[in-house]
Amino acid sequence: MRQLNEILEECSVQAFDLQFNKARSWKQESDGRVLVGYLPIYFPREIVHALNGLAVGILGTGDRKQIIKGDAYYQSYICHLPRGIVEMALDSSLLEFDGFIFPAICDCIRNLSGMFKLADKGKFQRYFDYPQNFNPTIGGRFYRHEIQKIIDDIQSINGATLDFEKLNHSIGLFNKNRQLIEEIYNIRQEYPWRLSAVDTYHILRAGLVIPVEEHNKILEDVIAHLHEERGEPVDNIRVVITGSFCEQPPVGLIKSIEMAGCYIVDDDYMLGSRWIQGDVPDNTDDPLGALVNAFLTQSTFSSAIYDIDNSKGRKLVERVKSRNAEGVIFSAASFCDPALLDRPDLQKVCDASGIPNINFQYHENTGQFKVIKEQAGTFSDSIKLWA
Amino acid sequence: MANPREAIKEDSMILQKEMLANLFKELGNTKETGKKVVYTFVPGNLTELILSFDMLPVYPEINALQSGMRKKSAAYIREAEKLGFSEDVCTYVKCDIGMMLNGNIGPTGESIPPPDLLLLSYTGCFTFMKWFENLERLYPGVPIAMLHTPYQEDGQITSDQVEYMVKQLKEEVIPKMEMVAGKKLDMQRLSNMMSKSAEAEDLLVKILETAKNKPSPIDAYFAGVYYIGPIFTAFRGTDEAVNYYKELYKEVEQRLKLGLGPITPEGELKEEKFRLVVEGPPNWTNFREFWKIFYDMGAVIVASSYTKVGGVYDLGFRHNPNEPLESLAKYCMGCYTNMNLPQRVNFLADYIKDYQADGFLINSIKSCNSFSAGQLMMMREIEKRMEVPVGFIESDLVDPRYFSYANIKNRLESYFQMLEQRKIIMTQEAETA
Ligand code: SF4
Ligand code: SF4
Numbered sequence: 001m002r003q004l005n006e007i008l009e010e011c012s013v014q015a016f017d018l019q020f021n022k023a024r025s026w027k028q029e030s031d032g033r034v035l036v037g038y039l040p041i042y043f044p045r046e047i048v049h050a051l052n053g054l055a056v057g058i059l060g061t062g063d064r065k066q067i068i069k070g071d072a073y074y075q076s077y078i079c080h081l082p083r084g085i086v087e088m089a090l091d092s093s094l095l096e097f098d099g100f101i102f103p104a105i106c107d108c109i110r111n112l113s114g115m116f117k118l119a120d121k122g123k124f125q126r127y128f129d130y131p132q133n134f135n136p137t138i139g140g141r142f143y144r145h146e147i148q149k150i151i152d153d154i155q156s157i158n159g160a161t162l163d164f165e166k167l168n169h170s171i172g173l174f175n176k177n178r179q180l181i182e183e184i185y186n187i188r189q190e191y192p193w194r195l196s197a198v199d200t201y202h203i204l205r206a207g208l209v210i211p212v213e214e215h216n217k218i219l220e221d222v223i224a225h226l227h228e229e230r231g232e233p234v235d236n237i238r239v240v241i242t243g244s245f246c247e248q249p250p251v252g253l254i255k256s257i258e259m260a261g262c263y264i265v266d267d268d269y270m271l272g273s274r275w276i277q278g279d280v281p282d283n284t285d286d287p288l289g290a291l292v293n294a295f296l297t298q299s300t301f302s303s304a305i306y307d308i309d310n311s312k313g314r315k316l317v318e319r320v321k322s323r324n325a326e327g328v329i330f331s332a333a334s335f336c337d338p339a340l341l342d343r344p345d346l347q348k349v350c351d352a353s354g355i356p357n358i359n360f361q362y363h364e365n366t367g368q369f370k371v372i373k374e375q376a377g378t379f380s381d382s383i384k385l386w387a
Numbered sequence: 388m389a390n391p392r393e394a395i396k397e398d399s400m401i402l403q404k405e406m407l408a409n410l411f412k413e414l415g416n417t418k419e420t421g422k423k424v425v426y427t428f429v430p431g432n433l434t435e436l437i438l439s440f441d442m443l444p445v446y447p448e449i450n451a452l453q454s455g456m457r458k459k460s461a462a463y464i465r466e467a468e469k470l471g472f473s474e475d476v477c478t479y480v481k482c483d484i485g486m487m488l489n490g491n492i493g494p495t496g497e498s499i500p501p502p503d504l505l506l507l508s509y510t511g512c513f514t515f516m517k518w519f520e521n522l523e524r525l526y527p528g529v530p531i532a533m534l535h536t537p538y539q540e541d542g543q544i545t546s547d548q549v550e551y552m553v554k555q556l557k558e559e560v561i562p563k564m565e566m567v568a569g570k571k572l573d574m575q576r577l578s579n580m581m582s583k584s585a586e587a588e589d590l591l592v593k594i595l596e597t598a599k600n601k602p603s604p605i606d607a608y609f610a611g612v613y614y615i616g617p618i619f620t621a622f623r624g625t626d627e628a629v630n631y632y633k634e635l636y637k638e639v640e641q642r643l644k645l646g647l648g649p650i651t652p653e654g655e656l657k658e659e660k661f662r663l664v665v666e667g668p669p670n671w672t673n674f675r676e677f678w679k680i681f682y683d684m685g686a687v688i689v690a691s692s693y694t695k696v697g698g699v700y701d702l703g704f705r706h707n708p709n710e711p712l713e714s715l716a717k718y719c720m721g722c723y724t725n726m727n728l729p730q731r732v733n734f735l736a737d738y739i740k741d742y743q744a745d746g747f748l749i750n751s752i753k754s755c756n757s758f759s760a761g762q763l764m765m766m767r768e769i770e771k772r773m774e775v776p777v778g779f780i781e782s783d784l785v786d787p788r789y790f791s792y793a794n795i796k797n798r799l800e801s802y803f804q805m806l807e808q809r810k811i812i813m814t815q816e817a818e819t820a
Contacts (some may be wrong), residue, residue, distance in 0.1 A: 006677075010661075011790060055461070068623070072763065073761075073763050073764055074763065075751055075753075075759055075762075075763070075781065077753045077759075078756065078759065078760055104513075104514050104538070105513075106756065107512060107513050107514070107756040107757040107760055108756050108760040109540060110513070110760075111728055111756070111757075111760040111761035111762070111795055112760070113540065113727070114727045114728020114729060114731075115728060115729075115761050115764050117727065117728060117729050118729055118732065118764060118765075118768055126540065127538055127540035127727070128532035129537050129538055129540065131535060131551075132533060133517065133533065133551075133555055133559070135558070135559070136552045138551065138555055138559070139535075139551075141551065142537070142546075142547065142548075142551040143549075145547045145551075221688070286395070302676050303517070306516055306533055306535075307520060308520065308523055308531050308533070318736070332473075334475055335475045335756075336475075337475075337476050337477060337513070337514050337517065337756060338513065338517060339520070340472070340473040340476045341472070341476050341477075341480065341514065341517035341520075341521065342517065342520075343471060343472075343473070344470050344471035344472055344521075345520075345521060345524050345678055347471055348471075348524075359737055360473075361473065361475070
C-alpha cells in the first residue's frame with residue numbers, strides 16, 4: 001500500500017489536471033474507448049463505463065487557469081464556471097473528448113450546451129434533462145429516454161454493446177465508490193483531524209477524472225490509513241457546507257474555513273459522486289431500470305431538483321443532525337440562481353431548528369479569503385462561546 | 388423640467404386596458420364570487436385549461452413588470468433582499484416576493500387575492516421552479532401542480548416529450564386542478580377555446596408580419612409587448628382576445644394602407660431610418676425613455692425574440708382543438724427560450740433576412756440567465772452569418788439600479804452612427820455597381 005502522503009499528492013495533481021492527461025492516456029491504451037465530459041451535478045456514469053467509456057467530470061478551471069477568451073463570451077453578471085469551460089473548449093484541453101453532457105441544473109449550463117453545439121465541440125453535445133416528475137411511469141419513462149439518447153450517441157461512436165451483465169458490473173463498481181466515499185465521511189465525522197477538508201476534496205475530485213477502478217483503490221488505501229490515528233484534534237466547531245454543488249470554491253477558501261476553526265464534516269462540493277443515496281441493485285436483468293429508479297427514489301437533495309413534498313430544508317437539518325454538526329455555512333457561487341434562490345428558505349429552516357448559520361458568496365477564482373476567514377472565525381467563536 | 392407628453396393611445400390599447408381592468412376587478416371580487424385563483428407563468432401557460440375550469444389566472448411576472456413600470460419595483464426588491472435574497476438573483480422573483488409582502492397590490496390599486504393553486508407550468512427557464520418553491524413556502528398549504536417541460540435540446544419536439552407532458556397533464560396536473568376547481572375537466576369546452584386561441588394566433592401573426600413592409604406600420608418590440616399581452620396571458624382562448632386582435636389588425640392594416648409608421652408614446656414615427664431585430668426582454672423601469680431613444684433615432688424594431696417568449700406562432704404552431712392536451716404540450720415546448728441556441732440563432736437570422744433589417748441588437752438582462760447566457764456567442768454567430776452591424780446593451784427588467792440611461796444612450800448613439808455609415812457605403816456601392 002502506498003503512503004498516504006503520496007496518495008494525497010497524486011490526488012491533488014489529478015484533481016486539477018485541466019489537460020485531463022490520465023483520461024487521455026486511458027483512451028489511447030485501447031481502441032474503441034470513448035471520453036465523455038459531463039458537467040455538474042450528476043450523471044449516471046455507470047452507463048458510460050459499461051459502454052467502454054470514461055465519464056470525466058468537468059468542473060471548470062477554478063483559480064488554476066487564466067481566463068482570456070472565456071470572459072469575452074459572458075457578461076459580468078453570469079457565474080464564473082462556464083467561462084473556464086469555454087476557455088478549455090477553445091484551447092486544446094478538451095480535444096480528445098468524444099462528447100459532452102450538460103445536466104439540467106440551470107440555464108447557464110443549458111445554454112452552454114447550445115454554445116458547444118454552435119462551436120461543434122465533440123461528436124455529440126447533449127443537454128441531459130432530469131425529470132422533475134418522480135412517478136416511474138411518467139418521469140421514469142422520460143428519464144430512460146434521456147439516458148437512451150446518450151447510449152445511442154456513444155454506440156454510434158464505438159459500436160459498443162450494452163448488455164445487462166456489463167451494466168450490472170459498472171453499477172457494482174460505482175456502488176463501491178459511493179460506499180467508500182461515505183466511509184471516509186463517516187471516519188471524518190468521528191475524527192475530522194485525520195484528513196483535512198482540502199485533502200478530502202482532492203481525493204473526491206480526482207475521482208471525476210480517473211477510472212472508477214483506480215479511484216476505488218485510492219479510496220480503499222486512504223481508508224486503511226485513516227483507521228490509524230494521525231494529526232491532532234483541535235478545538236474546532238463542526239459545520240456542514242451547502243450551496244457549492246456546481247462552481248467550486250477555490251481550495252484556498254476551503255482551507256481558510258478550516259483554519260478559521262471549522263471542521264467541515266459534510267459538504268456538497270462533489271455532490272454528483274454522492275448523488276445516489278445507498279446502493280443501486282446490481283444483479284437485476286434491467287440495470288437501466290435500476291438506475292432510473294435510483295434517480296427517482298434515492299437522489300440526494302439538491303437545488304436542481306423540484307423539492308415540493310421532499311423538502312430540502314428538512315433534509316439539510318437531518319444531515320446536520322446525523323453528522324452531529326453545530327452549524328451550517330451557506331457558501332454559493334456568485335450569480336448562481338439555483339443556490340442563491342434556495343438560500344433564504346434554507347436559512348429560515350435552520351434558524352427555526354436552532355442551527356446557527358452564516359452565508360457568503362465566492363467566485364471559483366476568488367483570491368482573497370481574509371473576509372471569509374474572519375466571518376468563519378467569528379462564527380466558530382460564537383458557537384464555542386454559546387454552545 | 389417640462390412634463391412628458393401624454394402618451395398617444397390607440398383604440399386597441401384602450402380595449403386592452405379595459406380587459407385588464409375587468410380581470411383585476413374580478414380578481415378583487417373573488418371573495419364574493421368564490422372564483423378560484425391560479426398563479427402561473429407566462430411562458431408555458433395553460434390559460435385555456437385554467438379558464439375552462441372558470442378559474443382566474445394571475446401571472447407573477449406580469450405583476451413584477453407592472454411594478455417596474457409603476458416605479459414600485461425598487462422598494463419591493465429591497466424588501467426581498469432584506470429577507471436574504473441575494474443581489475445577484477433574478478429581480479422578477481424578488482419584485483414579486485416584495486410585492487406580496489407589501490399586500491400584493493395590483494396595478495389597479497386593488498389587492499390581488501392569494502392563490503388557491505400554484506400551477507408551476509413553466510418553460511425555458513429554471514428560475515421559475517425556484518420561484519414557485521419559494522412561493523409554496525410563503526403560501527403554506529396551497530396546493531401546487533408541477534408540469535415539467537422538456538427542453539428542445541435537439542432542436543425538435545419529439546413524441547416521447549409530448550407523451551411525457553400529456554401524461555403529467557392527465558395524471559397529475561388536471562386532477563389537482565379538478566380538486567381545486569371542484570369540477571371535472573370539460574374537454575369539449577377546452578377544445579372550443581383552442582379554436583379561439585388559434586383564431587387569435589392567426590391574427591397576431593398577421594399583425595407582426597406587417598413589419599415586413601417598408602415602412603413598418605408597427606414596432607414589434609416596444610409596441611409588440613402590448614400586442615402580445617392578451618394572448619400571452621389571461622385571454623387566450625376567449626372571444627375577447629379574438630375581438631382585440633381583430634381591432635388591432637384593423638388599425639394596423641389602416642396604417643399600412645396609408646404608408647404610416649408605428650405609433651409611439653411620443654407620436655407617430657414619421658421617418659423610418661433604421662430597421663432592427665432585437666433579442667432580449669426590454670427594461671420596464673424606464674420603458675418610455677428607453678423607447679424614446681429609438682424613436683429619436685428613427686429606429687423601428689421590426690422583429691423581436693421577446694415577443695415570442697409566450698409562444699412562437701410565426702413558426703406555424705397553433706393550438707389545436709383536435710388534440711387539446713397534445714397541443715398544450717407542444718405549445719409549452721415551443722416557446723422561444725425553450726429553443727436551443729442554434730435554433731435561436733437561426734430564428735433570429737431568418738428575422739434579419741425576412742424583415743430586411745439593417746442591424747441586430749441585444750438588450751442583455753442582468754436578471755435573466757435564460758436569455759442572457761450565451762447571447763454574446765449568438766451575437767458573433769449572427770454577425771458572421773448575416774454581415775449586419777450588431778449592437779449590445781445591458782440593463783435589467785425591474786431593478787432600476789441596473790438601468791443607466793446615459794450609458795445606454797451613448798452606446799446606442801454609436802451603434803446608430805455605425806448603421807448610418809454602413810448605409811452610406813452601401814448606397815455608394817450600389818451606385819457604382
Ligand atoms: S454556478 Fe450555478 S448558475 Fe453557474 S452554472 Fe453552476 S448552477 Fe448554473
Ligand atoms: S430568469 Fe428570466 S425568464 Fe426566468 S424568471 Fe427571471 S426574468 Fe423570467
